[in-house]
Amino acid sequence: MSAHGSIPVLRIGSTLLASIQVELRDTIADAFQEDILQTIAKTGATGLVIDITGLEMVDSYVARVLTNTGRMATLMGTHAVVVGMQPVVAATLVRMGFRMEGVLTALNVDAGLALVSELIARRHGAGQ
Amino acid sequence: MSAHGSIPVLRIGSTLLASIQVELRDTIADAFQEDILQTIAKTGATGLVIDITGLEMVDSYVARVLTNTGRMATLMGTHAVVVGMQPVVAATLVRMGFRMEGVLTALNVDAGLALVSELIARRHGAGQ
Amino acid sequence: MTILSSENLILASEDDVMLARRKVRLLAETLGFDPFTVAAITTATSELCRNVCVHAVKGTARLEQIGSGGRTGIRLEVRDEGPGIADIDRVLSAGQRSVGSLGLGLSGSRRLADEFRIETIVGRGTVVTVVKWKRPA
Amino acid sequence: MTILSSENLILASEDDVMLARRKVRLLAETLGFDPFTVAAITTATSELCRNVCVHAVKGTARLEQIGSGGRTGIRLEVRDEGPGIADIDRVLSAGQRSVGSLGLGLSGSRRLADEFRIETIVGRGTVVTVVKWKRPA
Numbered sequence: 001m002s003a004h005g006s007i008p009v010l011r012i013g014s015t016l017l018a019s020i021q022v023e024l025r026d027t028i029a030d031a032f033q034e035d036i037l038q039t040i041a042k043t044g045a046t047g048l049v050i051d052i053t054g055l056e057m058v059d060s061y062v063a064r065v066l067t068n069t070g071r072m073a074t075l076m077g078t079h080a081v082v083v084g085m086q087p088v089v090a091a092t093l094v095r096m097g098f099r100m101e102g103v104l105t106a107l108n109v110d111a112g113l114a115l116v117s118e119l120i121a122r123r124h125g126a127g128q
Numbered sequence: 129m130s131a132h133g134s135i136p137v138l139r140i141g142s143t144l145l146a147s148i149q150v151e152l153r154d155t156i157a158d159a160f161q162e163d164i165l166q167t168i169a170k171t172g173a174t175g176l177v178i179d180i181t182g183l184e185m186v187d188s189y190v191a192r193v194l195t196n197t198g199r200m201a202t203l204m205g206t207h208a209v210v211v212g213m214q215p216v217v218a219a220t221l222v223r224m225g226f227r228m229e230g231v232l233t234a235l236n237v238d239a240g241l242a243l244v245s246e247l248i249a250r251r252h253g254a255g256q
Numbered sequence: 257m258t259i260l261s262s263e264n265l266i267l268a269s270e271d272d273v274m275l276a277r278r279k280v281r282l283l284a285e286t287l288g289f290d291p292f293t294v295a296a297i298t299t300a301t302s303e304l305c306r307n308v309c310v311h312a313v314k315g316t317a318r319l320e321q322i323g324s325g326g327r328t329g330i331r332l333e334v335r336d337e338g339p340g341i342a343d344i345d346r347v348l349s350a351g352q353r354s355v356g357s358l359g360l361g362l363s364g365s366r367r368l369a370d371e372f373r374i375e376t377i378v379g380r381g382t383v384v385t386v387v388k389w390k391r392p393a
Numbered sequence: 394m395t396i397l398s399s400e401n402l403i404l405a406s407e408d409d410v411m412l413a414r415r416k417v418r419l420l421a422e423t424l425g426f427d428p429f430t431v432a433a434i435t436t437a438t439s440e441l442c443r444n445v446c447v448h449a450v451k452g453t454a455r456l457e458q459i460g461s462g463g464r465t466g467i468r469l470e471v472r473d474e475g476p477g478i479a480d481i482d483r484v485l486s487a488g489q490r491s492v493g494s495l496g497l498g499l500s501g502s503r504r505l506a507d508e509f510r511i512e513t514i515v516g517r518g519t520v521v522t523v524v525k526w527k528r529p530a
């Protein structure tokens with residue numbers, strides 16, 4: 001499955017995994033955001049993991065798109081996690097004054113998928 | 129393991145413990161921040177405890193570096209806690225108008241390590 | 257201060273912005289900047305060049321390698337003849353008070369740069385200059 | 394007010410800033426200041442001396458032990474011939490409203506000191522004086 005030509009989106013159980021592997025230009029970032037929301041609605045995905053391991057630079061525009069995508073997914077009822085932020089990206093965003101509020105983060109795809117399934121399970125009262 | 133020559137960094141399970149024991153000069157504070165982030169990425173550490181028990185003075189520059197390090201680690205997906213702030217340091221920073229927002233605190237290393245494992249466990253649903 | 261190399265860039269499209277930040281990254285890496293400093297100057301470049309395309313439609317950038325007292329640096333001057341910025345003080349103080357505020361492009365670039373200068377005249381245009389020095393090893 | 398001792402310090406590097414705050418701490422401890430007051434004057438010293446190195450490249454400090462009406466105090470005057478501060482009112486009001494604001498050096502030093510004075514002329518330089526009195530036992 002692919003939400004947007006250049007950003008592969010996999011479905012793993014009821015979770016979508018979007019891997020951003022190339023530098024995002026603004027228009028593609030916007031298209032990605034909208035496509036992902038549509039895919040969530042279409043597939044009924046209860047989890048969304050956005051992997052940005054491949055990004056060596058995230059400026060305030062892309063950071064805002066990512067954060068907002070997470071918030072939008074949350075509004076729709078999907079658990080969203082941004083994973084794999086590089087040290088230089090985290091340092092640059094914080095130094096700029098950016099706060100990625102309202103979105104969960106995890107170290108890598110595995111940790112992100114685990115977090116999402118845990119959140120889904122907890123919601124559905126699994127294990128109780 | 130050592131993130132920076134003068135600041136020992138231990139690994140305890142999946143948590144990094146950085147003990148700042150000498151007065152930090154600005155350039156060392158910056159290097160410490162970047163080294164810690166790289167160490168998190170390299171080791172996949174899910175927790176970070178920064179121990180400042182040894183600091184008798186923390187000015188706004190160092191306070192900002194510490195707070196930002198915690199925020200950066202959080203963006204990367206790691207739980208960060210600053211521990212051991214001396215009474216005189218806490219009093220001085222608050223009197224200056226400083227707010228250490230976005231970072232958790234604990235009384236000492238033990239409490240900090242416990243808090244981090246609790247946060248990690250809660251995330252992964254341990255104990256259910 | 258000596259200018260060791262200089263290159264002029266056109267800024268009129270998203271592609272130009274992408275090219276500008278790639279050129280800046282390449283120069284910084286070639287000069288041996290550490291990864292955090294590379295990210296800082298590349299990100300500031302992205303912010304400033306995007307602003308030109310978004311707010312002034314088009315403009316130019318001059319990318320220079322500079323030297324001063326044994327230090328090596330990169331200077332980027334981004335220039336447009338767009339609408340200018342009326343409330344520059346407010347724009348530059350963004351992210352100081354507010355949590356999760358919008359518009360961190362200019363204020364964030366200032367925080368990322370070692371030196372930052374902005375000249376803007378409403379109705380005439382804007383020139384922003386940032387300098388980033390290579391850190392001593 | 395009597396000046397009981399006086400020492401001049403050069404401020405041109407990080408090492409000078411470290412030395413200045415060590416000297417202030419030592420003087421405050423020697424005079425029997427309580428730990429909270431020691432931390433206050435040491436921290437203000439750090440802020441003001443760093444500002445000189447960062448914003449004015451270099452300057453000087455005078456560290457004095459002073460007495461007045463039976464009280465003992467420390468006075469630190471930090472002086473530079475740097476660019477001065479244009480928007481001093483805004484700088485001094487930092488951290489009043491703001492959450493997590495940047496730039497608490499000057500406003501914070503004012504809050505930590507018992508007496509605070511700043512003279513600054515754009516293009517000429519800045520002189521900041523802080524006084525901290527020993528608390529009665």
Ligand SMILES: Nc1ncnc2c1ncn2[C@@H]1O[C@H](COP(=O)(O)OP(=O)(O)O)[C@@H](O)[C@H]1O
Pocket residue numbers: 303307308311312336338339340341347350358359360361362363382
């Ligand atoms: N080159 C420019 N020409 C005209 N206006 C600009 C320019 N750059 C920035 N601005 C104005 O300053 C504001 C803040 O810019 P910035 O800090 O980059 O944040 P953002 O662009 O995300 O709003 C913009 O909304 C715009 O009004």
Ligand SMILES: Nc1ncnc2c1ncn2[C@@H]1O[C@H](COP(=O)(O)OP(=O)(O)O)[C@@H](O)[C@H]1O
Pocket residue numbers: 440444445448449473475476477478484487495496497498499500519
């Ligand atoms: N000695 C000085 N000379 C020139 N400018 C200064 C000096 N001290 C402070 N400033 C200016 O005042 C601003 C606020 O200073 P300060 O409150 O110490 O916070 P910070 O240095 O963290 O920004 C600085 O950013 C700088 O522009």
